[in-house]
Amino acid sequence: MKDDVKKIFVEKFKTEPLIVRSPGRINIIGEHTDYNNGFVLPAAIDKAIYIAASKRDDYLISLHAANFNEDFTVKISEIAPSKQNWPNYILGIVDQLKKINKNITGFNAVVDGDVPLGAGLSSSAAVECATVFALNELFELQLDKMQMVKLAQAAEHAFAGVKVGIMDMFASMFGKKENVIKLDCRSLQYEYVPFHLPGIKIVLLNTNVKHSLASTEYNTRRKECEQGVEWIKENHPEVNSLRDATIEMLNTMVLPKDKLVYKRCRFIVEEIQRLLQACEDLKKDDVSALGKKMFATHDGLSKDYEVSCKELDFLVDAVRNNKNVFGARMMGGGFGGCTINLVKEEAVENLVEDVGNIYQKEMNLPLTAYIVSIEDGTSVLK
Ligand code: GLA
Numbered sequence: 001m002k003d004d005v006k007k008i009f010v011e012k013f014k015t016e017p018l019i020v021r022s023p024g025r026i027n028i029i030g031e032h033t034d035y036n037n038g039f040v041l042p043a044a045i046d047k048a049i050y051i052a053a054s055k056r057d058d059y060l061i062s063l064h065a066a067n068f069n070e071d072f073t074v075k076i077s078e079i080a081p082s083k084q085n086w087p088n089y090i091l092g093i094v095d096q097l098k099k100i101n102k103n104i105t106g107f108n109a110v111v112d113g114d115v116p117l118g119a120g121l122s123s124s125a126a127v128e129c130a131t132v133f134a135l136n137e138l139f140e141l142q143l144d145k146m147q148m149v150k151l152a153q154a155a156e157h158a159f160a161g162v163k164v165g166i167m168d169m170f171a172s173m174f175g176k177k178e179n180v181i182k183l184d185c186r187s188l189q190y191e192y193v194p195f196h197l198p199g200i201k202i203v204l205l206n207t208n209v210k211h212s213l214a215s216t217e218y219n220t221r222r223k224e225c226e227q228g229v230e231w232i233k234e235n236h237p238e239v240n241s242l243r244d245a246t247i248e249m250l251n252t253m254v255l256p257k258d259k260l261v262y263k264r265c266r267f268i269v270e271e272i273q274r275l276l277q278a279c280e281d282l283k284k285d286d287v288s289a290l291g292k293k294m295f296a297t298h299d300g301l302s303k304d305y306e307v308s309c310k311e312l313d314f315l316v317d318a319v320r321n322n323k324n325v326f327g328a329r330m331m332g333g334g335f336g337g338c339t340i341n342l343v344k345e346e347a348v349e350n351l352v353e354d355v356g357n358i359y360q361k362e363m364n365l366p367l368t369a370y371i372v373s374i375e376d377g378t379s380v381l382k
Pocket of ligand 1: 030032035122165166167168332333334
């Protein structure tokens with residue numbers, strides 16, 4: 001991959017590039033908790049976005065996306081969200097740099113990668129992190145990783161219009177081989193938790209359903225959670241997010257006002273608790289207990305938070321009573337993308353084949369499987 005992106009770059013721009021790799025991410029448990037100031041448990045994976053870049057002498061941004069075989073050129077002074085979509089994850093970063101007065105000149109870039117698009121593995125965050133990391137190096141902007149993560153999140157808000165939390169960028173940037181990151185999204189303190197479960201593989205099953213509803217529904221869920229917090233605040237002004245809320249508060253302050261908002265908020269409060277207990281399971285190497293919590297998370301996401309879809313539910317149900325599968329659930333924002341499964345190594349091949357066959361038959365869609373490993377976060381490739 002690295003050599004491919006370099007080759008394309010040199011052919012196109014006739015100069016040696018800087019190359020940055022920024023990975024996609026998984027999340028073991030803790031979904032939709034990041035924008036509620038809760039905890040998440042993500043990790044960077046062995047699928048990544050690669051960006052090759054060099055400075056220019058003028059003020060032009062000249063981009064090429066190898067995946068789409070498309071070019072895009074714009075003057076820095078004229079950048080705005082583009083209908084072409086993929087350039088937005090790069091332009092959004094430049095826009096944020098301008099806002100904090102990190103003025104850069106033009107640059108050339110080629111983007112390539114093997115993070116499947118629209119599969120819930122955060123290819124967009126990976127492009128943003130790769131871009132900000134590369135520009136930080138090229139133009140010696142002196143940004144630290146945390147600043148870059150926040151900038152990438154702001155870019156997504158402004159240029160993609162989705163009010164995402166911080167998890168995806170954080171995982172891509174701070175990932176560490178064989179570790180998951182227990183991130184407190186309120187304080188932004190984090191801890192690496194070793195994740196090496198002997199004999200167990202992390203298997204992602206891609207529904208191949210693109211999440212078209214995802215961005216509008218995502219923003220709606222965020223508002224529903226904020227509404228719940230507002231109602232609690234009437235009696236408990238100290239509560240600033242669902243992280244600070246209890247089920248009892250929800251029962252007294254939210255349930256009487258709106259059942260739907262109550263369901264959403266209850267899921268979040270339970271999910272934050274579940275994650276903390278899952279971390280204890282991990283410390284004890286208790287995969288069965290962890291796996292059960294993953295199924296519980298799925299059920300909450302499907303029935304209470306309502307961000308699943310029939311294909312995701314089908315895939316989770318297909319493995320629910322399989323003794324070789326410890327846990328499974330939908331992963332990421334929802335409405336499509338992948339399920340994450342913890343599967344006994346010797347059973348992976350048959351499982352993928354069997355589930356693939358019934359999925360194709362019942363849902364009339366192909367199933368794609370990825371066996372992923374946990375790798376380091378964003379870095380320059382020498
Ligand atoms: C998307 C968002 C994240 C997070 C997840 C759900 O991936 O980008 O910030 O909210 O959905 O956990």
